[in-house]
Amino acid sequence: MSGPGALSGIRVVDFGHHVAGPLAAVMLADQGADVVHIDRPGVTPPADDAFFNRGKRRITLDLKDPEDLKVARDLVRRADVLIENFRPGVMDRLGLGWAESRAVNPRLVYCSMPGFAADDPRAGVPGWEGVIAAATGNCRIRAGHAPDGWDDTRPTYTAIPVASNFAAFCGAFAIVAGLTARQRTGRGDRVEVPLFDAMFEAIGGSGAYPVAQGLPPDRAISSNGSGTYRCADGRYVQFNPIGATPRFLAWFLDAAGVTAWAGEGLTDRARQDRDPELRRLLHDRLTALFLTRPALEWEELANAAGVPLAAVRTLAEWLENGHALAAGQVVVVDDPELGATAMPGAAVWLSATPTLPGRPRHLPDADRADILAELAAPLADPAPVASPPTDPTSTEAEAASPAAGLPSGEGDAVAALPYAGRRVVDLTQILAGPSAGRILVEFGADVVKINSPQRRVGAHGFVNRGKRTVLVDVKSSQGQQILWRLIEDADVLTHNFPERTAERYGLGYEHVRARRPDIVYVSVSCYGYGGPWANRRGYETQGQAATGIMTRAGGDGKPAVLGPYNLLDYGTGAMAAFATAVGLYHREVTGAGQQVRTCLTQTGVYQQASLAVQAKDEAEPSRPSGEAEPGRASGKAEPRGPSALGLDGWHRFYQAADQWFFLGADRHSLPVLREVPGLEQALSGLDGSDDDAVAAALEAAFRAGTAREWTDRLTAAGLGAHPVITLAELMTDPWARSRGLTVSQISEEVGEVVMPGIAIRVDGAPPRLGHPVRRPGADAREVLSRIGLADSAEALEQGWAVQMTALPPGWDNF
Template identity: 50%
Template structure:
């Protein structure tokens, strides 16, 4: 039985974010009733967005249809809408009015901009949000040599909508968990603008002392995109705490002699700054000696992050994508599958939406499981073993929902982005290769409700705390796994990072189309998207465990999320309308694109039905010459006053000085004991009018060792454990990068 069996969702959404959030719930067993506008025609992407839903066409301005919709809302557990703030209120479907007759209702809004934002009435087109959040730049180091970095690039993926959908689905399931103990629903708001701050992540983190620092190109240890003998490309990313991946690769490629020249020793690059360029030149020549597939096979055998760059169509054809369920067959075509895998509550097999379903049953209002003793996240303990960005971000999100998260890292190792992704957690440095360290871990697990890990498949098992080991001793625990390619299928043991996930699923090819494949920028959509998806999987597991007492194994991966981000484009027939790929893409059409004004760039977002009104407002047909005649701010004011979507392109440093960002909590400032005041993106979800709590500042990794040991009655053993090299509590590694 799926996790959300028995939950009814009313989907008032349109375009992507609302229907996508509802579809994530439908995948997990919810009965989703889609309310269509009468006469609305399906587009190709609706084969994905509306699948597994029941559908009903209702005109909310018609009293009879409005009454039907109201009666349905009285029987619903969840209502989802993504209109501009106030639109449904004016039609009599405000959160307050619906919850007055159905107090158990969870009401989720996904507007473009928050009701409290001065831009609340600006249509939240994807390009408008991209301009407003700076998500329209080429990633550092990925542009052609002649590229003008002041020119924006239209995002090839609907990232604001996708992130908002994941975060909304997570908040809804969290509210359902909370409802079990309170009997009362919640009011959730996740604007597209706000949701993008989850995508920004560490790119928006900096110290007040130094200020914003632009990101560096992805070139460490020879990382990069390389052309191969057959004209195809590979993505090689041998990063990490040590040089092991580069060493393993050189051994496998019969270039061990390079190690003797210093290429496999990190200190060599400090002593000779020019060595990095020499390594890249040599790798460029080396990769030209074999076909891309040969290099991928070699990399997978050697255990290094190296893979062939594919198109989305090529990814859809791979055995791994199909066996792992990342793409599924429906009505004779292959499309994106579920982005998460749950062992005890599997996602439902996708099916075509019912074109018109008048057989929907009207029943009494939902009666939450008041008899079951609830366990909201504020009473949930999480043991977090994950590293880098994706896994730790999931734990940080669970902490924002009130979970007590204990973060475990290895001693004597740098902890990437600790200050950002481990905010709100208790941190301890524990050596899990030592028996005493494993014994401490088991004590922590016995008190936990959730465990998160992102080791390659087989590694946790080799330590003795794989899922089957943990489940045998603690059957009620939710075990969350995060990986690059997924825990099922022939690539399950493969290693990789953000760029490998982008490379295999077609994102890099789409981003660089018309030239060399390129990493999608400027932020990390797979790392932070996978973190959000893992949090959703965890909360689904918690919901099921709260209902039944049973734990399970839930998982997701960078590749799953890479597929998810392109899901509306993978449906046959959808590509033609969505192809704006490439670094030179400015938009979908003359009505949806970036334009250069006299002093900078702005995005215009207008529907075809507004064309005449647009031409009256601007005094002509939209074109480059016309818009170059006035400053961007003037054009934006003119367009917004006329009811159009428009926004000037905002750079990241400006974004964090925005009045709404500053006052609403999207800009979070905390005091670190390492570097003083730090700025970073804050929580993005609002529940019952309050933004989720960010949690305490993440001080140096390992700062909470004594408190963590005290939680299992072992505080007095800290000195002994440190002497035995099991725990590290002094001379701690940095939680912020050097130079921050």
């Protein structure tokens, strides 16, 4: 029987603005939390307010007014969670900082999402998306998707607020993890996810490499004919038959009636790798083949054959797509101003605690009377702390805890983490699911990673960091014996099988809950569950194609995969971690498990959430008007394609004498810009009404100095600016290294390796990095011993159930 949302009873005060804060808060509201959003007086909400503040109560407060500030402090005193994304120091100056808030409310989970952290030398720099993109190298075109003759040093701008989104995803997860820890300790904690730091979660495996080899160059995904192809109707498809075997390509060629191509070696991956001409021949053949049918016909044919292929759609098309609506990835809400309005559904789905994404927003200050009446009532005593399901003092629990066997002090730190003693069986593959498991490791979980024998394990050194790794054939009877022994002792099971595949393996939710009733069962997929596309396969590129992201990145009519980093894979990893956290919190409170789900296409909609609000009587999605980025209030078209440098002349990339940098300003900044040394003459005579004239004047002036000189002058004036940093520079940056955003570990396989560290900061119980992962399968004997099968290890290997020798490399793709 369905119950209330998993976070029912949790009170959140949302001081957020723009994207990061409100997005994290709406993710909590959709799970049943009572969120009170604080609006600033005199601000007209943009169209995307219909999404970012749905399901919340609202009160307008002028925090510079003593009486309104008192109301804000009273809300904080009664809250379970506070969310804010001001620059460091703003909340402290208001008397609403962590120290003051903790003093009056020790149970508060306090989440800050500034552009740059308080201890970052750039803390005072306005953290516009373009500034963060320049600082983290998130302004390059995806390898293989640049126009012919493209200058690789030239940056590109996207309207998708990637850094804000990742901060929100990670912040929402960390908040729920903090609430879970509070169930045990009775104490709150402070979480910080700066936008700059959050980008290291987005970078993921792109920033992982053995020091001896160095950071490899970007490589286009072209194996087995992968690519974007034009079809007979002028539309495009994104075809991605990658994987450990050529099965997807062979299935597609069979379905298309060109099986004979296999006889020419066109499905032989090893030959293609040795012979670029053979790879080129396959691409040319596919180019001609796709021109023989319309895009949607190819999509149906390929997906009936089980092949990852998606027609490229616009976001407007996805918001009206039958699968997106049936699966709840898009909902239609009766907004008080816009009427029936399509927008993103809930970020994650839970079986026992339904989400509440259909609740329309309240308009600013609509709940003032109710909120003030609640504040006038006596403050209730805090809820009692629930007892944890297991007794952490028991010998059995100590053996199960990831703290067991660690050096003195380190074990205590791990034991304080939210998921200490929690066991996870991770069956997921590629990037999204394994990333969720890695995040759970960082917050204390003990994760056993299961991969198939005789298969390459992609990005293993990063996504499986901190896990125990074993290679098991879960389709075999002996492999099932191993798996079920692990599941019977697990708190969480994660997989990324398409819908009904898990059931065919006997691993569906009902199968698992029959043996482990309180399991949190996590499903990750490309297209999600519950709609007609539930059985379809897909990767990052299919998720971008289906949800409209590729149409934003492409130029000259040809769509392109956006950005150098996998914003859907790693974004879905954070979303799956959030889904798991909500499931575990519900279990902590009630003792009941449930199934939780998320998918790449839902993450694709959330990455575009600020652009994904469409009133049903509109032909195109509504555009936010000024709050998300400066310049949009002018009604200018959204910047799209590889040639986009920014929103307008005030807010864009510029080329200095030595390199590019980003300027974050708006036309109201003209008086300030005129005072910047070197710009006085260039801007004299301009009144700011002509953006093109401003851009031309700045372009000429900026060529006279270096990017560092200009950014120093501009930031000293209080404007946003940052030089464009390459990924190689970022991964070796001394400050990033000192803060654990980039880390080194010693791999038994390749020696010292560099990779992104931990994006989330927690004061009281800092996340742990996790030990260097060994070669895939190297922990098999330890895992088998833990479940009582140590004596059967050799027999299991001889029966092909486990692989313990001739292990595949974990760093072969770096």
